[in-house]
Amino acid sequence: MNTNLTKKTFFILLITFFSKNANAQSNHVLWYNQPAEFFEESLVLGNGKMGATVFGGANSDKIYLNDATLWSGEPVNAKMNPDAYKNIPAIREALKNENYKLADELNKKVQGKNSESFAPLGTLEINNSEKGKAVNYHRELDLSNAISKVSYEMAGIKYTREYFVSAPDQIMIIKLTTDQKGALNFDINLKSLLKSNVEVRNNILMMTGTAPIHENPGYTVLPKYLEVKERGTKFTTLIQIKKTDGKITNSRESLILRDATEAIIYVSVATSFNGFDKNPATEGVDDIAIAAQNLNKAYAKPFDKVKESHISDYQKFYNRVNLDLGKTTAPDLPTDERLLRYSEGKEDKNLEILYFNFGRYLLISSSRTMGVPANLQGIWNPYLNPPWSSNYTMNINVEENYWLAENTNLSEMHLPLLSFIKNLSVTGKVTAKTFYGVNEGWASAHNSDIWAMTNPVGTFGKDDPSWACWPLSGAWLSTHIWEHYVFTQDKNYLKNEGYPIMKGASEFFLGWMTTDKNGKLITSPSTSPENKFIAPDGYIGATMYGGTADLAMIRECFEKTINASKVLNIDTAFRTKLEAALSKFYPYQVGKKGNLQEWYFDWNDEDPKHRHQSQLFGLFPGHQITPEKTPDLAAAARKTLEIKGDETTGWSKGWRINLWARLWDGNRAYKMYRELLRYVDPDGKKADKARRGGGTYPNLFDAHPPFQIDGNFGGAAAVAEMLVQSDDNEIRLLPALPDAWEAGFVKGICARGGFEIEMSWENKSLKKVTIISKNGGKTTLISGDKKQDITLKKGEKLEINW
Template sequence: MNKFWTKLLFLFLTISSLQAQETKWKLWYDKPASNWNEALPLGNGRLGAMVFGVPAVERLQLNEETIWGGSPNSNAHSKSKAAIPYIQKLIFEGNYQAAQELANEKVMSQTNDGMPYETFGNVYISFPGHQDYQDYYRDLDLEMATSTVSYTVDGVKYQREVFSAFEDDVIMVRLTADRAASITCNVQMTSPHDNAVARVRENQLTLSGQSQTHDHQRGGVKFQGRIKASNKGGELVVKDGLISVKEADELTLYISIATNFKNYKDLSEEYEQKAANILNAALTKDYDAIKKNHVQFYQQFYNRVSLDLGITSEAAKPTDQRIENFAEVNDPQLVALYFQFARYLLISCSQPGGQPANLQGIWNDMLFPPWESKYTVNINAEMNYWPAELTNLSEMHEPFLQMVRDVSETGAETAKKMYGARGWVLHHNTDIWRITGPIDYAASGMWPSGGAWLSQHLWERYLYSGDKDFLQEAYPIMKGAAQFFLDVLIEEPSHQWLVVSPSSSPENSHIHGATIAAGVTMDNQLLFDLFSNVIRASKILDEDQDFADTLSVTRSRLAPMQIGQYGQLQEWMHDWDDPEDKHRHISHLYGVFPSNQISAFRTPKLFDAAKTSLMYRGDPSTGWSMGWKVNLWARFLDGDHAYKLLQNQLSLVTPSTRGGGTYANMFDAHPPFQIDGNFGCAAGIAEMLMQSQEGAIHLLPALPSVWDKGSIKGLRARGGFEIVELSWKDHKVDKLVIRSTRGGNLRLRSENKLKAKGLSIAEGENPNHFFELPEVKAPLTSEKAKLNAVDLANYHEYDLSTQAGETYTVIGK
């Protein structure tokens, strides 16, 4: 190659590298969004906006987290109480179809299948003459939580910046141009609610309405949106439902939305005054001040964690092209971008004091979205919060934990009415009104174990924080969930095991053509965790020993996990599994993740059986299912297979394609859009790099071969530890800096040997001295290593005694 071509190649690579770095933490595109799944999401926890970026007519599709159909209600009823013993009898006799039909008739709610989460509407900004444009660019900046659109028309460069302000609780829009007197546009608000009314008040646009009636539940959420425009130069007129701007130098829009929602049983908020007060308070500040406060608030959460997997020239390409190409090219930074996008989404849709992220976070453009965009608690709602504690967003977990408190109240009525039981119950779905009775059809809704799974989140919060005050508050809720199962467990006739009946392995049919069953594996695993956690909490809090003893005896009688005829972990109490079953739900693998009842190091035979089950299920599936599988393969210590699932997940889904994956705007595609896949995959990426589920912090447990070097900072581990820095080279731990928030023993697990920095430095001693760490555990036997097809014999474990607030450094050998 001659010098000219060498220099040209070097210049090209340099430019590509600079472009890649410039857009490193941005989703960016060279064309406007042509549909909702290409628009870019903004949110401050309460207010959501989707930015389309069309030059001629910008569309901001808006949401407020409490605009739901219906009004405060309960779907508990008493007719199920007499029917359940007959359903159980039919199940034990093997008459599953009849049992399911009876459950449909007598147990499922006949009047209320849950209320829909609804859009507020849209703000449209039309720009005459902007149909023909050049130099188009739009982005979502994950470091600033802002969206920018720019393009050129007739030699004038126009720019729009939009964000949903955390501190000031308004949506902000700023329109600028590089030539004076160039901003001419019309602004209006619209809504698909048929009762919505637009008016002009005090030189502001307002739009007021009320949520929809659904399933005989009258819509009771009243809402109002307001827009105030502030111009520099030019003319501004507000009349006839429009803000008309002519030849301004700059235009800023302040957008406020409020509802009458106070809590799940109270709709007495003065919403019009609230909308006005929020807007008027924001109007006392200029755009730059609001943006500064917004960025500072957001970054206190976002900046806690960073991930570096390397960067290539692929990062200089538009995001939709990167997703489309991911399976065929080396683009490690796209994984890091996807990981941080999920953290951005959780910060943006789940703020303390607000509602938890629903099936679509807070982003929805419909009055009746798929599955009503509710809280599906047989996997999806829980998956939304898998990254919360792990990726250092504990505050974002709060709305979900508050929902657990709420449904423990409403679920007590349901337990008493429907089962004649103490405690509280939650079936497979709830909504903003915290319904807890079974909805839809028995095929999906006859599953009473939601309370057990939600209670696991209370225990996980304690494991990460060690906060005994929190545990004291959470204990009655966990105990109530356990009381319900103590009252409803029934002895099955074959082995005299105690089982949950009627129930199901969520949404999957067994060989008898029904879903309804008794003693399904997931229920047994959930109850084992629930009872174990309550027993542990009782001991920590030094109370309720008699109740703990009762749970211990009952736990010993639960149906055990079993290995079936194909070497698989059985999904049901009976050996009904079909190797050709590719169902999206993999419920019986809850014991692997998010639980840790099944482990390579403790239960090798069950570990092998669970892996066999996952192999039979296959890789491609719905988006959220693939997110779960990333975590499972990480727990199976198989980084390359986990990475394969990331490739499947990061495949572009368009209106003309089928199957799960990722939309152009990085939203998870079930399809349709479900946000749980984004959160599940983010947790899985973290699990590939660090795990802490069994009393040890496992470093690089599932590192794929493509990530030969990199680093992650800021992850949190159970036991009160924070990973200040974990870096690796040549697939081995290079350096670990870890902070202990609680003190106590720190056990480290690694494939390569480690040594630690001097922890107590005598006078005159070299503070950078490293000493050998004594191993605390002999290598596992070759028999176990062979059984699991994982080389467990090469793992090393070390113990360090830590002090609260201290930071420790370990390096790899």
């Protein structure tokens, strides 16, 4: 038996050796033959708090550093516009009179400040003394262990670098080696776009600084620094070198290593952020002490131990899911060339898997800080003025970031969003009263930031209501709480944390909704995120009443709150109120084109192909519309998508793929998944025929453009949605399997009800399925025409040959 084990181990090692050394076409390694020149070519690392963007240059390596908790601003004054709610009756009166122009003007009076910005912490540079031409250059990111590597030769000497950001040790490690004794000679520098100071103390390079205090006047104006003492989030970066030989010296602002053979660079970052409601200057944590403690602890450990604990910690999440889409004949190419080849319509199943795996990698790497979810750029931002402030855009984007959390077995990564929603429910109580005149529950709007800002944005009346005036995000976000429960079956969480927040969201909407002339419950005022209608008199407006998206989101919010109260067996009286309200909702309407109406009336859109498809919320991520249970509405949703067309931005395409999957149209979903992976040149690249538009950058970042991470997350979630769909009572296996994926295997996809799935298929038919119950329960498995009812005990596993 030992001999067999030895032989088996030997063959596994042999296969691993050859696959790695031949750089065999991979579904978990991104690799390139040249350093990154642009941000969209770089490789990113993160431990859920600290982010590192690695360029991998040979003569000079540049690494952007970020900390998830470094934002401009300070705790929000939720009472910023205390009389805003007094405008609501006048808006409703204007709408009653069908005066949409006046309604738009009045709606601007129900606006507050814009969000704060996610800030760039700094740039680390490693400058080599030897300048020359690098040959045999190779740069990679291995998703299976969250480690990036660079290797090259210069003047006959081989250099290697290894980079990772450890969650257990809260440290970034860069290991540099050379195959010739004493050939390592480099300087390390730090700089920041923020107000900062750099010095060297006891051979430790130290940068300290403060994020700006500013009220962002819009999305295009650089923040102005206000010289105000005791305000703003402080930050610290500490860098220390551990060497085997050679000599460490320093200048005033640089660390210098000469004549070394191997060196390990330790990078520690921290901020004074101490919660959304604490002044980071006067009530903040000690960022210098935290950074020093993390540095000292990691420095005292052997490199191998730090690396081993990093890999072990990361793989306990990453290894839960394994996807195989069958045989591929695609050649082995660097990732940028693979993407270009794939964009020409060629087959590359492993690239499709790589993109899915990359989405899971990004969520593990950017979402492990409670109360601080992944933002529009995850945690990777080099800009002082990032696109859309790199904030939390809550009319789709922050929610889309988390569509893959539960179903791709990363439930723990959902917790930063769930704890953030709890913060919103605090500031949102004030917003409900002062902006909307509702004294029960909490409300949140279109944008937020680390300070859990909940007011409608728009710079106090300066911006367009089509995007600025939208009080519905509390409804959407509250459904994430139910999703977490229904996947995990964690009743304690639902009782102690989740349900009170869900109830608060529902209470607000009970108070906010009003009736139309027929006594049906609607919202007024209402907007449909970022889209505009054409009124009968030709006016192009945003403010109306009874928008479909509003009603779909509130319906989902009420239904999930009802479900939660039943599970917990509490709040019968409140549940009855919600049920009564639901029975009076203005129903979905099918328009003259056969589409699902976006507006209360059958109006045309200003932009019929608009990127938002908020009126389809009930199809996905909601559960109100299905081809089986509501075929007419499903057909109307399909027509809406056909009118909109397939050409759209990254995050929107990610949403549309999920929508097509829910319509059980695997081939249409797959067509759009391929389009999501269309090669896009880096934003700054000057070329005669630059490839622009929505798609995927060379480093697999989503091109909105510019980079927005939600497309990565939405696309990865859609792969899982094509393979497994579920609700509280049933699990559909291979509901939207495209012809291109005729054979395959998946392990670790999760389903509602607390189940985990492993299955294989051939010729587009399910062959074998193994289902595990995390907490015990019953469900119905469905694939094709076949159904099977199952009941499992906690931890029980059932294997079925289908």
